[in-house]
Amino acid sequence: MTLKERYNDWYAKHGAQFKAVSPKYDVVYTVSKENPIVFEDSANVLLSAAIIADTHLPNREKAEINLNNVFVDLENSPEKFDAFLMAGDIVDYGTKNEYKRFFRPLDNQKKVSKLLVTLGNHDARFFYKQNSKIVMNKVDEYLGIKTNGKSYYSYDINGYTFIIMCTEKAVLEKAYISDEQIAFIDKELARGTKDGKPVFVMCHQPFANMHGLPEVWETGDLGEQNDRVRAVMEKYKNVFFINGHLHGGIYKNVQDTVNEENGVYSISIPGYRKPNNFGIQDCGVGYFMEVYADRIVFRARKFITGEYITGEYTRLEYKLK
Numbered sequence: 355m356t357l358k359e360r361y362n363d364w365y366a367k368h369g370a371q372f373k374a375v376s377p378k379y380d381v382v383y384t385v386s387k388e389n390p391i392v393f394e395d396s397a398n399v400l401l402s403a404a405i406i407a408d409t410h411l412p413n414r415e416k417a418e419i420n421l422n423n424v425f426v427d428l429e430n431s432p433e434k435f436d437a438f439l440m441a442g443d444i445v446d447y448g449t450k451n452e453y454k455r456f457f458r459p460l461d462n463q464k465k466v467s468k469l470l471v472t473l474g475n476h477d478a479r480f481f482y483k484q485n486s487k488i489v490m491n492k493v494d495e496y497l498g499i500k501t502n503g504k505s506y507y508s509y510d511i512n513g514y515t516f517i518i519m520c521t522e523k524a525v526l527e528k529a530y531i532s533d534e535q536i537a538f539i540d541k542e543l544a545r546g547t548k549d550g551k552p553v554f555v556m557c558h559q560p561f562a563n564m565h566g567l568p569e570v571w572e573t574g575d576l577g578e579q580n581d582r583v584r585a586v587m588e589k590y591k592n593v594f595f596i597n598g599h600l601h602g603g604i605y606k607n608v609q610d611t612v613n614e615e616n617g618v619y620s621i622s623i624p625g626y627r628k629p630n631n632f633g634i635q636d637c638g639v640g641y642f643m644e645v646y647a648d649r650i651v652f653r654a655r656k657f658i659t660g661e662y663i664t665g666e667y668t669r670l671e672y673k674l675k
């Protein structure tokens with residue numbers, strides 16, 4: 355079966371359902387300046403980041419405007435943002451025009467110094483080769499590195515290491531993580547944690563049995579290499595695993611513990627473009643992160659309208675070990 359046939363086959367089976375859960379395309383949100391992002395202790399922040407997931411961009415102008423709202427909101431903040439993270443499912447169907455829509459706001463923004471992105475299953479499932487090239491060329495451009503045909507990488511910001519994982523072949527839902535990538539994660543975690551600093555790992559898919567899995571989505575986990583990747587992450591102290599994919603919203607399952615003793619935690623970022631499944635279900639929501647010498651704080655933000663969100667699990671604090 356050709357890719358096109360696979361796609362048509364999938365669309366015949368799931369297209370109607372897929373359209374039904376898609377958001378109302380005509381809504382364009384505006385960003386309020388009334389409550390800009392202010393850090394809890396701005397003078398002592400060592401690293402900051404805005405994090406979103408699952409932008410699922412269609413080739414529509416209004417969706418691009420709504421994505422750009424993240425940067426409008428960050429621009430309105432008096433704070434300095436070191437990084438922007440997008441945890442995969444950049445676009446919806448995997449076409450080149452959708453990527454143009456996604457990357458234009460990132461290209462044009464001037465607020466955040468480093469942009470870190472990864473592919474999700476929507477990016478990889480039909481056109482993995484084409485799309486990993488599009489995305490990784492942008493990674494090279496944004497970070498000034500050479501990923502040399504690999505879809506995973508690491509990058510240090512303010513002395514903190516970010517490890518960006520990614521599937522290495524077309525997958526419908528789960529990821530394929532090679533032995534080489536697992537060894538790379540291990541090596542980079544060892545390097546990044548050697549002086550006691552936390553390390554941030556990002557992957558689109560979460561670990562099995564976390565964030566309400568498998569009940570919330572029977573096949574929504576990382577896949578075959580799940581246990582091996584998890585075992586590597588559990589060896590190190592203060593590891594923060596940032597993922598998307600579940601569109602869970604903000605509720606009790608937004609964060610989970612991978613290894614309590616070592617301070618390894620997983621955070622499931624809500625989906626940006628579509629309403630989420632549980633708790634606070636608003637679209638356009640992500641978290642921003644403030645890293646201090648002894649603790650890390652994640653706070654929920656409705657970037658799409660420039661508003662804070664209050665309620666349970668909208669502020670997560672971790673004391674470093």
Ligand SMILES: [Fe+2]
Pocket residue numbers: 442443474475476558598599600
């Ligand atoms: Fe996904």
